[in-house]
Amino acid sequence: MGGAAWRQLPGIARDYPSVMFDCCEIVHWLGAPKAQSVEAFVELVRTVGPERVMMGSDFPWYDIDATVARIRALPGLTAEEQAAILGWNAVRFFRLGS
Numbered sequence: 001m002g003g004a005a006w007r008q009l010p011g012i013a014r015d016y017p018s019v020m021f022d023c024c025e026i027v028h029w030l031g032a033p034k035a036q037s038v039e040a041f042v043e044l045v046r047t048v049g050p051e052r053v054m055m056g057s058d059f060p061w062y063d064i065d066a067t068v069a070r071i072r073a074l075p076g077l078t079a080e081e082q083a084a085i086l087g088w089n090a091v092r093f094f095r096l097g098s
Contacts, residue, residue: 001053002026006036006044013048020093021048023085024056027070042076050081054089 001009002025012019023045029035036044045053055071057064072082091097 001044001048002029004034009044010047013052020052020054020089022054022056023071024058024067025062027067027074028062030070038074039076042074045074045077045081045085050077050084051089053085054093055086 001021001023006026009021013021026036026041030038030041055067057067068086071077071085074082077085
């Protein structure tokens with residue numbers, strides 16, 4: 001979802017409805033110059049659908065615990081949406097259950 005291409009994301013999500021997105025790096029840059037605000041990022045998640053967003057690690061560049069904390073601190077996402085982003089979407093996508 002990140003890099004300078006975040007502005008293109010709504011169109012990609014619209015044109016390719018089976019595409020999933022990760023938020024491994026973008027959450028660490030929210031609020032930086034030329035980056036999205038936290039509120040704009042939450043709106044972007046809502047636009048593409050929280051069920052299509054997964055946490056990524058981008059390890060070793062970002063600490064996984066810090067990424068989880070940033071996702072949990074996003075205002076406006078429900079606990080259910082945060083849980084989906086933090087793991088349940090990956091379980092569903094990779095068919096890890098049952």
